[in-house]
Each structure stands twice: as structure tokens, then as C-alpha cells.
Amino acid sequence: MKNDLPESAGAARQRAGFLQIEGLAKSFIADQAVFADVSFTLERGEFVCIIGHSGCGKTTILNVLAGLDQASAGQVFMDGREVAGPSLERGVVFQSHALMPWLTVRKNIAFAVASRWPGWPAAQVAAQVEKYIAMVGLSAAIDKKPAQLSGGMKQRVGIARAFAIEPKMLLLDEPFGALDALTRGTIQDELMAIVRATGQTVFMITHDVDEAILLADRILLMTNGAHSASGYVAGGIGETVINTLPKTRTRAGLHHIDGYYALRNHIVDFLIERARPGANPP
Template sequence: MQTEPTTFTTPRPFLQIEGLAKTYPGATEPVFDQVNFTVAKGEFVCIIGHSGCGKTTILNVLAGLEQASAGQVFMDGREVNAPGLERGVVFQGHALMPWLSVRNNIAFAVRSKWPDWSAEQVRAHVEKYVALVGLTAALDKKPAALSGGMKQRVGIARAFAIEPKMLLLDEPFGALDALTRGTIQDELLTIVRDTGQTVFMITHDVDEAVLLADKVLLMSNGPTARVAEIVHNTMPRDRQRATVHHDPQYYPQRNHLVDFLVSRSKDLSNGRAPAHPPVVQPGLAAVSATPA
């Protein structure tokens, strides 16, 4: 009896970006073009590049808030072309409704996702996510009574509370002082690891990217910017902010990102970056070169 040959198919990535481009009306050149990358389910991806390379525009396209001029975005097998509650977004500003308490800001989002839930279900769900960001004592305070860091925690709790398939973060810690920023980074890492959340985050902070990301997308300078390189973080995923700099892979990876931003991003501008970026692992390369 003749048997059919076994065939293997590669599963489609959770998020797939193909040939993405954006040209604004009246412009002679695209902000970016031929942007191609993928994100696996449960992966934390940071994107870094100089101002004007289109990072926020890419995030807005992923959120469905902007339309690309060319290319496609697929998430979980479906094309993204409009906003949806399967994507949670946290911007640089907290975007809280000032007339509502912390509890009611988050409850508003929860009811949007699950309109049939009872008041008790909503209450329990809200309190769970407020506790995760350490704000139980501020549940019934309004935004005016909160510090900047606390407001950003509420925004993060609200985004997590709708249990999105993907979390989109646009420099959410950029306006915070270093101590508050570090504290919220630790909380975000804990929540992401506990929930297996998929995250796409814009940052200008190299140290933040090395701490948080499984993969870093490096953008060349605009116009006609592209994802010029994909850097895989080779350090253990359970890294901690207080000790990460002791890992022998830390500085090779950090220096690689800094070198790109300082020199190579400019050299790869104006469409000179490849449409399909190379994948590098600077930390592993450095470790393998170290004598035993």
C-alpha cells in the first residue's frame, strides 16, 4: 500500500508585518517602506530608532488607529485594519478620564470588553488588575490625586484588564523619573511573565530594551526608514533589573544597540537598509568567543 509523503508546514507567526509603508499626503518620500518583521505569541518586542523613522506610526497601524500606504498586518491569522479590544494600547500620556476614579476608569474598559458581566464580576476583575500594579490603596482616587507614575500604572492596569491578545506600548515610561520608571519596569516584567502577554513596545532607552525585550527591532533613519536589523536577546528570560548588568552577555548587547544608534542607523538611511533584516545575537557571539 502506497502512503502519502509526510509534509510539514511552518506555523504562521502570531503577528506578521509584510511590506509596510507610510507616505503622508504632500510628501515626496515615505516615512518608512518595506518594513517586514514577525512577533511570536508571548514574545516581548521593543523597537528603537531615531525620531522621524516612523516607530509611533507603525504602532498606530498595529493598533488600527492609522492606515498604512502599502503592506499588510496580520494578527492571529486575521488582517488588522481597525481598532479592536484584542489590542491594548498604552501611550506616553496616561489618557485617563479625569472625572472617573481609578476603579471606574478601568471598569469602563472592562464593561466595553464584557458588556454582559455583572457588577460583581466587573468589580473583582478591576481589583485584580489594580492589585497587580500595586494601586489597591488608590482604587477610589481620581487622576488629579495621583502622581505621574501612578497614572501610568492605571493605564497599564486598564490595558491588561481587557486581556488583549497583544499589548502595544508607546514609550509609556518616558516622562517618569528614573526610580519610578525602574519600579514600573519590574512590575511590567512580572505581569508579562505571569500572563504570557505578547508585547510590542517603543522605547528610546537602550537599557530598557535590553532588560525587557526578547527581541529588539532596530530602525534606520527616516525618510524611507526600515527595520535594518533584528537583535535577539540571548540572556535568560528571568533577568532582573538589579543584576542584569552582571551577565557577561549584557554589555555586548547594549554596546551593539548603542553602536547602531550612533553610527550605523545613519549609514542605512534613505532606503539603504535591506527589506528583510538580518537577525543577530551579539551576546552569544561574545560569550562563545570567551575562553573557558
Template sequence: MPPWIAGQARNDKVSGFLKIEGLAKTFVPGKPVFDNVSFTLDQGEFVCIIGHSGCGKTTILNVLAGLDQASAGHVFMDGREVVGPGLERGVVFQSHALMPWLTVRKNIAFAVESRWPEWTRDAVKTHVEKFVAMVGLSGAIDKKPAQLSGGMKQRVGIARAFAIQPKMLLLDEPFGALDALTRGTIQDELMSIVRETHQTVFMITHDVDEAILLADRILLMSNGRETPSGYAPGGIAETVTNTLPRSRNRAGLHHLPGYYELRNHIVDFLVSRAKAGEDH
């Protein structure tokens, strides 16, 4: 077995900073999108989930964020069950979700003031400016979203999520709508910030190279499917451990020993097995 394959996802109870037990979601009776999903994240770990559209990735993230309810199963973070949204979880979506009538500064300040209502105006100002600088937007801090490019808007969203200092960051394809050059630049910035802050991150992506660049582990998710014996729900088919050096960067990624084997394994899953639901 290749060294990066951790094997089939476990269905028994798991432990960790984030603990998902037996998660299921059904929209159409008798045809659950996914069933019996169990996995864990350690504190400071970066985990990506990858799979075809419709397999339930975003639904899982929304359940972790407290924005949706599972049909079955439980989510625990830091020993407490997740039952709704909370400021201990920062979320960044593909759409920037900024308030268009507020400047960059005020968009982030709104979140900071919600997190720490007792802070003085000067404390909020200093905190906001720190995180705006972290994503390289100090020169645009008093601009409104309409004056920003798509990549700049996503940086604001990332700064806002980090500024509330969440215990966990949830990313739903935050770079999917960006051009390749901008996406690569923000990936590098995100990786640098995560390493500096030791942030725990759960991220959805369709981009295999993005997952290999950013993640410590990659969850491969299969689609629900019709079988001769009935309907089989989707789920976590395989967990892949990223064995490439953690100091990797985008420019040198394809030069690292083992990169192509790892990439080919994930692509093979997506092309040949994710929809068929075959075991590896």
C-alpha cells in the same frame, strides 16, 4: 557574527501570531518614512523597536493598533487582518489617557464593561480589583487621576490594558515621561506581569537598557535619508535577539555576561548607523 544578531530583517513573507508584510508609510510624495517593513511576533513574545525620532516607530505601532493606515502592506494578527481598532489589542501611550472625571476603579471598569457588556456588576468589580492589585494601586482605587502621581497614572493605564485581557499589548514609550526611579520600578512590575500572563507585547522605546531588560528581540530601525542616488526610506535594519537569561532583573542586568557587548552593539547602531542607513 555575534550570537545576538539575527541578521537583516527579511523582506519576504513571514508567519507568526502577528505578521507584518511589506508595510510602508508616506506623508510627503516621493519620500516614504519607511518602506517594505516585514517582521513577525510569536505568541507570548516581547519585542521592542528602537530608533531615532522620526524614523516611523510610532506610526508602525499606530498601524498595529488600527489607529492609522499604512500606505502599503498588511498586518495580520492571529490569522485576521488588522483594519481598525479592537479590544483584542491593548494600547498604553506615554500620556496616561485616563478620563479625569472617573476614579481609578471606574476608568478600568469602563474598559472592562466595553469588553464584556454581559458581565454583572459584581463580576466587573472583582475583575477590576484584581488588576488594580496587580499594579499595586489597591489603596488608590477610588482616587481620581488628579490625585495620583505620574507613575501611578501609568500603572492605571497598564492595569486597564491588561484588564481587557488583550491578545496583544502595544506600548508607546509608556515610561518616557517618568523619573528614573519610578520608571525602573514600573519596568520590574511590567516584566513580572508579562511573565505571569505570557502576554504578547510590542513596545517602542528610546532607552537601550529598557529594551535589553524587557525584550526577547529588539528591532533596530533606520531613518529615511537623502543619498547621492535619491531618497532612501527607513526600515528595520537589523533584528537583535536578546541572549541574556530571561530571569534577568534591572538590578543585576549590568552584571550579566554579554550585557555590555549587546548594549554597545545597539548604541553603536544608534550613534553611527541608524541615520546613515548603513548595513551592519
């Protein structure tokens, strides 16, 4: 028998997308929104990157998704519920590792795990910590403090901590921006392997076009706000690019894949010609 009862708002949002952003806007100056009318969805298990020039509002959007900031307008729903503040259902990794320097790697992650599941016995917490430390290849450093680790190792700990609480969504704010190219490439490959193994939903900010092409299923390209002859125009999502390259791609083999250069050139052309206020085609 057909059910003629109206679908609940929460059920409709779950059907429309695991994460749903509706009409998001942020203003610091009256009548000059940094961005406006930002709407997009993430499906469960999808990896989405957002790229744009400095000042376009990428980090503000991520902070709103994390519940760390409030939008001037619009709403965010995750798994059918409105995002109204911070939650351990969303793991965040920033460019700075944000580890507690007086605690070992083990205790940094155990603190997060115990906060997520306060009723767990110590042995269960320890097993969870060791599982995710092994996943990022740092078992040998588990009892070291952050001062004894390299920058890349600290970021691995930050990633392990975020995954260890098993969030519904992972938010990454340029987590590899301060790393050297070799370390960055290694951790990118490791992150992609972990995401594939766990089916994690990820929203990531990056300035690195190749990083976005390597990691993302979809890439959101942002424009900056600008003054025009008709008045101020807020920034926003200028274009959404679907990454059709094989999911088995690796950093080392990326430039050998058919379609890579066309995709890269398209994104670079957008950033040069359409994203920045006052930019003109060459």
C-alpha cells in the same frame, strides 16, 4: 493519510507567526516614504521592542498595528485576521496615561472592562478591576481620581486598564518616558513580572537601550529615511537583535550579567553609526 488540500491563508499566517507584518510602508510626501518594506513577525507570548531615532516611523508602525492609522502599503495580520481598525483585542498604553479625570481609578478601568464584556454583571466587572489593580499594587488608591495620583501611579493605572481587558496583544508607546529614573525602573520590573505571569504578547517603542535589553526577547533597530547620491532611501528595519540574556534578569542586576555590555554596545553603535541619515562611524 496525507492531506493534499492547500493550507488556507489564515492558517499559514497563524503558523508563520501570531502577528505578521508584510511590506509595511508609510508616506507623507510623494516618493519619500518614512519607512518601506517593513516585514517582521511576533510569536504568541513574545516581547519585542523597537528602537530608532525620532522621525523613523516607530509610532506610526505601532499606530498601524493598533488600527489607529493606515499604512500607505502593506498589511498586518493578527491571529490569522487582517488588522483593519481599532479593536479591544489590542490594548494600547501611551506615554500620556489618557485616564478620564472625572472618574476614579476603579471606574476608569471598569469602563474598559464593561466595554470589552458588555454582558458581564457588575460583580464580575468589579472582580476583574480589583484583580488587575492589585497586580500593579494600587489597591489602596482604587477609589482616588487621577488628580490625586503621582505620574507613576497614573501609568500603573493605564497598564492595569490595558491588561484588564485581556487583549491578545499589548502595544506600548514609550509608556515610561515621562517618569523619573527610580519610578521607571520599578514599573519596568513590575511590567516584566506581569508579562511573565500572563504570557502577554507585547510590542513596545522605547528610546532607552537598557529598557529594551531588560524587557525584550527581540529588539528591532530602525533606520531613518535619507537622501543619497542615488536618490531618496526610505527607512526601515535595519537589524534584528536576539536578546540571549537570562530571562530572570532585573533592572538592578542587568549590568552584572555576562554579555550585557556587548549587547548594549552593539545597539548603541548601530544608533550612532547606521541609524541616522548622514551619521558616520567615529
